[in-house]
Amino acid sequence: MIRRADCLVLGAGPAGTEAALAAAEAGLDVVLIDEQADAGGQGWRAPLGSLTLPRKGADAEAGDRLRSRLAASGVDRRLGRRVWSVGGAFRLDAVGPDGAEAYEAPRLIAATGAHERVVPFPGWTLPGVIGLAGATVLLKAQAVLPGRRVVVAGAGPLLFAVAAGIVAKGGTVAAIVDMDGRLAWARRLPGLARRLDLLKEGLGWTWSILGARVPFLAGHGVRCATGRSEVEAVIVGPVDADGAPIAGPERRFACDALAVGHGLVPGGEVPKILRAAHLYDRLRGGFIPELDPYGRTTIENLYACGDGTGIRGARPSAAAGRLAGLAAAHDAGRLDAAAFTALAEPTLQVLSEYRPFADTVAGAMALRPAQVAAIDPATVVCRCEDVSRAEIDAAVDAGASDINQMKHFTRCGMGPCQGRMCGDVAAELVAQRRGVTRETVGYWTQRVPLRPVPFDTMIGSFDYADIPIPPPAPL
Amino acid sequence: MSLWRATEGVTRPAEVTFAVDGTDVSAPAGEPLATALAAAGMLGLRDSPRGGTPRGAFCHMGLCQECVVTVDGRIVQACLTPVRAGMQVRLGGTLR
Numbered sequence: 143m144i145r146r147a148d149c150l151v152l153g154a155g156p157a158g159t160e161a162a163l164a165a166a167e168a169g170l171d172v173v174l175i176d177e178q179a180d181a182g183g184q185g186w187r188a189p190l191g192s193l194t195l196p197r198k199g200a201d202a203e204a205g206d207r208l209r210s211r212l213a214a215s216g217v218d219r220r221l222g223r224r225v226w227s228v229g230g231a232f233r234l235d236a237v238g239p240d241g242a243e244a245y246e247a248p249r250l251i252a253a254t255g256a257h258e259r260v261v262p263f264p265g266w267t268l269p270g271v272i273g274l275a276g277a278t279v280l281l282k283a284q285a286v287l288p289g290r291r292v293v294v295a296g297a298g299p300l301l302f303a304v305a306a307g308i309v310a311k312g313g314t315v316a317a318i319v320d321m322d323g324r325l326a327w328a329r330r331l332p333g334l335a336r337r338l339d340l341l342k343e344g345l346g347w348t349w350s351i352l353g354a355r356v357p358f359l360a361g362h363g364v365r366c367a368t369g370r371s372e373v374e375a376v377i378v379g380p381v382d383a384d385g386a387p388i389a390g391p392e393r394r395f396a397c398d399a400l401a402v403g404h405g406l407v408p409g410g411e412v413p414k415i416l417r418a419a420h421l422y423d424r425l426r427g428g429f430i431p432e433l434d435p436y437g438r439t440t441i442e443n444l445y446a447c448g449d450g451t452g453i454r455g456a457r458p459s460a461a462a463g464r465l466a467g468l469a470a471a472h473d474a475g476r477l478d479a480a481a482f483t484a485l486a487e488p489t490l491q492v493l494s495e496y497r498p499f500a501d502t503v504a505g506a507m508a509l510r511p512a513q514v515a516a517i518d519p520a521t522v523v524c525r526c527e528d529v530s531r532a533e534i535d536a537a538v539d540a541g542a543s544d545i546n547q548m549k550h551f552t553r554c555g556m557g558p559c560q561g562r563m564c565g566d567v568a569a570e571l572v573a574q575r576r577g578v579t580r581e582t583v584g585y586w587t588q589r590v591p592l593r594p595v596p597f598d599t600m601i602g603s604f605d606y607a608d609i610p611i612p613p614p615a616p617l
Numbered sequence: 618m619s620l621w622r623a624t625e626g627v628t629r630p631a632e633v634t635f636a637v638d639g640t641d642v643s644a645p646a647g648e649p650l651a652t653a654l655a656a657a658g659m660l661g662l663r664d665s666p667r668g669g670t671p672r673g674a675f676c677h678m679g680l681c682q683e684c685v686v687t688v689d690g691r692i693v694q695a696c697l698t699p700v701r702a703g704m705q706v707r708l709g710g711t712l713r
């Protein structure tokens with residue numbers, strides 16, 4: 143059975159949900175699909191249904207408001223579905239609770255979000271080392287702490303959110319290790335002050351961290367994580383403003399967990415697989431689809447919004463989602479030009495008000511090329527296939543000129559994570575080794591399945607007798 | 618050492634018991650298996666295919682595939698699999 147609709151929205155985070163709501167309000171039959179059991183995405187994720195928590199954070203409340211608006215809307219919610227294929231104009235294949243499902247519509251809005259970048263260091267594959275975004279999921283959705291003594295390291299606002307979350311839940315943060323120096327944050331203040339509400343949230347984190355007297359190392363990075371079968375300690379040292387390690391005293395922190403992350407990378411597999419034009423934008427996290435102000439890609443009737451189109455954060459993503467939903471409704475002839483403009487104008491305004499704040503935060507989360515340049519040759523870059531930096535360099539020296547050739551030479555990016563964990567860093571390594579731009583090196587060729595799915599679920603209840611056999615041609 | 622569950626003000630569902638390589642482990646029903654295993658001190662879930670180095674849950678959101686284990690004979694991502702009473706979990710060697 144194929145569920146046909148006017149518009150499909152893939153991804154039920156702030157962007158996708160707002161897009162679905164706007165399109166449905168304008169009269170489109172909208173199906174909203176997501177892998178998680180509830181809307182909200184990673185940032186506004188709902189806590190596990192079975193948990194009762196003492197107090198909700200601002201993000202959980204924003205998520206609750208979004209979820210209740212969605213529940214009251216006419217949007218057909220298909221949650222808990224893992225979409226593994228996208229094609230045509232447009233069809234999605236998914237695996238749901240009862241097996242294979244298919245969806246078709248003349249319009250598709252891709253809102254698949256971002257994933258974390260972790261720039262490799264020796265020991266980053268040890269159990270007990272987790273991403274900052276993963277730590278956020280544990281803290282917010284599960285009320286679980288990553289360890290008894292946690293080192294929180296990397297760059298960007300997630301550092302402080304995770305550290306404050308651990309402190310609030312009664313855990314111990316062994317140290318906060320921030321690649322940015324104090325100067326960098328001071329320079330960012332004017333941009334952050336443009337959104338006082340969000341700045342206040344940030345200051346609240348800082349306050350609780352100060353209260354807990356957590357050692358805070360500004361302008362430091364992780365040198366290595368050590369341990370036999372699990373992480374036991376982290377060694378940190380000073381880095382310069384570009385993220386390159388510099389001489390200076392190193393410090394060792396004993397811990398049972400390291401939460402580490404260096405910003406976010408736009409996911410955006412869908413526009414890539416459908417061959418929309420992309421451009422590289424380091425501030426926005428990597429390759430992003432070329433969009434008009436409303437989220438139209440270069441492919442007709444394909445729209446994209448949210449962090450998958452460049453890192454901006456949840457609230458600006460919600461605004462961008464609304465614009466994409468309105469554009470889809472307008473293009474489908476459900477909103478005339480006047481109504482479209484009247485609805486879109488205020489949202490465009492909101493988006494531009496967020497811009498200085500979003501750019502400032504994105505700046506803290508952007509790739510630091512000097513940090514990548516300093517990766518030790520023996521360090522594993524591709525976790526799935528255990529490919530080291532030295533092997534990537536050797537492939538480039540042997541003639542691999544872009545990211546896909548390098549993949550064929552080394553198997554880097556060929557494993558089950560499909561290059562999501564290493565892609566941004568691997569491409570940067572190739573670009574640096576060749577001395578060319580990231581545009582020249584390109585991005586992984588996207589292929590289905592978008593996510594691993596069991597083969598038997600994918601084919602559904604299939605029987606040989608179902609294959610139509612044409613009658614044999616007369617002799 | 619391990620993840621731990623915050624207690625202050627948090628109410629969790631009743632615990633259920635399941636087997637990990639023959640050993641009984643308990644965790645609140647519905648908790649992601651990756652969390653339940655780590656809370657029981659089982660951080661290393663498998664070895665990497667080429668280097669043979671220990672690996673455990675890394676992203677906790679279904680992307681990295683480092684948490685892959687076998688549940689009742691099927692390969693699953695532990696961070697996306699809710700804990701059920703009586704499930705049979707096998708660690709190690711998957712995706713090899």
Ligand code: FES
Pocket residue numbers: 651673674675676677678679680681682683684685694695696697
């Ligand atoms: S921990 Fe990354 S997929 Fe489960």
